[in-house]
Amino acid sequence: MKVLIAVDDSACSRKAFDYCLHNETWEESTQFLIVSVVAPILGEYSLGATYVESMVEAEQQIKNAREKLVQEMVSQLQKKHGKENVSGMTYQGFPRDSILRVADNWKPDLIVVGSHGRRGFSKFFLGSVAEAISREADCSVLIVKTCQCNTINEPDEEEKPADALASR
Numbered sequence: 001m002k003v004l005i006a007v008d009d010s011a012c013s014r015k016a017f018d019y020c021l022h023n024e025t026w027e028e029s030t031q032f033l034i035v036s037v038v039a040p041i042l043g044e045y046s047l048g049a050t051y052v053e054s055m056v057e058a059e060q061q062i063k064n065a066r067e068k069l070v071q072e073m074v075s076q077l078q079k080k081h082g083k084e085n086v087s088g089m090t091y092q093g094f095p096r097d098s099i100l101r102v103a104d105n106w107k108p109d110l111i112v113v114g115s116h117g118r119r120g121f122s123k124f125f126l127g128s129v130a131e132a133i134s135r136e137a138d139c140s141v142l143i144v145k146t147c148q149c150n151t152i153n154e155p156d157e158e159e160k161p162a163d164a165l166a167s168r
Contacts, residue, residue: 001030004108006099006133008036009069016114016144017073021080032081033106034073034088036066037098059092066090096132108139115145 005020007013020032041059070088077086091098103111115130134141 001027001110002106002108003030003032004099004103004106004111005032005034005073006036006095006111006113006129007034007070007073008095009066010114010116012114012116012144012146014114015146016112016142019142019144020112021076026081028081030081030085032077032086033102033108034070034077034086035091035099035102036070036088037091037093037095038063038066039095040092063090063092095129096136099129099133100136103133103137103139110140110142111137112142112144115143 003020003026005017007017017034020026038059041055041062067090070090074086074088089102091102099111099113111133113130113133115128130141130143134143
């Protein structure tokens with residue numbers, strides 16, 4: 001089995017990774033690919049030429065932090081499943097498109113992604129990467145849901161394990 005785990009720096013994403021890390025039902029031969037995508041700052045928040053240099057620097061810092069996060073996650077999974085079964089990559093681009101492109105190339109049996117739990121206008125405004133992946137992926141998608149978490153308001157550490165909703 002091949003499992004693609006899509007992560008970012010949110011608590012919701014961490015719950016999805018933890019689900020994979022602590023799931024005892026994976027076959028011994030399961031292969032894992034941890035993928036993180038850094039969205040372009042310039043494409044989303046272009047404010048003019050004055051800010052371009054600092055935005056490029058900020059994007060690079062985010063990419064470096066994300067690469068470190070992916071490596072930490074890879075190391076944790078390798079301890080349980082072996083170095084030959086776990087790898088990770090960080091990409092730059094739009095998360096939905098990049099994750100689907102990786103899935104098209106790597107051909108996973110399952111994609112695991114966290115959900116921020118946004119609803120209503122917030123979901124409409126920000127979009128839903130998890131929803132788009134579940135709609136467009138050619139394989140099964142497991143969405144690990146949490147209640148309204150985001151990087152600003154982290155959930156309590158003692159919060160119950162995330163509920164998982166499988167689609168497809």
